[in-house]
Amino acid sequence: MKPQFPEISGWLFDHEFLALKQLARGKVVLEIGAFQGRSTVAFAQHAEYIVTMDHFGGDEFTEMVGSQLSRETVIEAFARNTKPYMDKITVIVSDMYKAMPFLNPKDFDVLFYDAGHTAEDAKYFCDWALDARDDATIAIHDYKPNEEVWKPSAVVMDEYKIQTGRSTMLVGSLFIATHEPIPYADLLGTEDHPYENIMLDANV
Ligand SMILES: C[S@@+](CC[C@H](N)C(=O)[O-])C[C@H]1O[C@@H](n2cnc3c(N)ncnc32)[C@H](O)[C@@H]1O
Structure with a gap:
């Protein structure tokens, strides 16, 4: 598989990168983390619009897997990496915990969570996402x-699946939950997915 933006550090494998890009085609995305x-750049390849949230302060998991970067360094890298898509x-x-109460889950087609990975953090997101639209x-x-x-x-995540009755699938460790069938689900995260082989608008 062709490396996907290898110059951008992170923990998203290339097939997960492709899956996010493919899921986001023409969609309004919310990203937490x-x-x-x-992942923002993955979405930006095909998404209509992205709202992303991070305090850029890291967390116990990012430290555990080796990020000792200062907040300023991470913010600068984020700004540099996403600059081509800033519009x-x-x-x-x-x-x-401070900002999500101001957002409405119904405003988003794709809701992506990759912030803190304690049970408390994940549950905060999952409880908030219970009000997502059925087609999200x-x-x-x-x-x-x-x-x-x-x-x-x-x-x-397992409890979220049971609570919502959504169908779930995995691409790598990317947990994907939907009520509606995902287009070309069997090819999600691969270079054979049809969305990889069509010309989109000039911005992508
Ligand atoms: C695993 S990293 C995100 C990786 C990113 N999605 C990528 O593809 O490279 C987790 C991020 O979540 C942020 N984070 C953790 N807890 C947070 C919280 N409570 N509010 C906002 N951001 C948080 C951290 O600052 C960190 O940048």
Whole structure:
């Protein structure tokens, strides 16, 4: 698989990057947890618009996997990496617990969560996302039920699936929950997906 923006650091594998890009085609996306903008840039390839939120202060998981970067360095990297797409991105620099009550989940077609991965953090997002539209796609990164550190948030995702009755699928550790069939689901996250092989508008 061709490397997807390898110059942008992050924890999103190339097939997960492609899946986010493909899910976002023509959609209005909410992203919680941007870091240096790797997933933001994935969405920006095909999305109509992106609202992204991060306090850019890191968390215990980003530290655990090796990010010792200062807040200023992460913000600068995010700004640099997303600059080509700035006309279709709104950035909310805030703790999600403070800012999310001001947002309406019904305003978004794709709701992506990749901020803190404690059970408490994941549940905060999942409870908020209960009011998402039925035709919206919920995507949460790091579904790893077999790894001790990640298991509590995976349990929250399992509960979300049961609570909402949504169908779920995985691309890597990307947990995707929908009520409606995903176009070309079997090819999601691959270079064979039809959205990889068509010309979109001049901005992408
Ligand atoms: C795993 S990184 C996001 C990775 C990014 N999606 C990518 O593709 O590279 C998690 C991010 O969530 C942010 N974060 C953690 N807890 C947060 C909170 N309560 N509110 C806002 N942002 C938070 C951190 O600052 C960090 O940048």
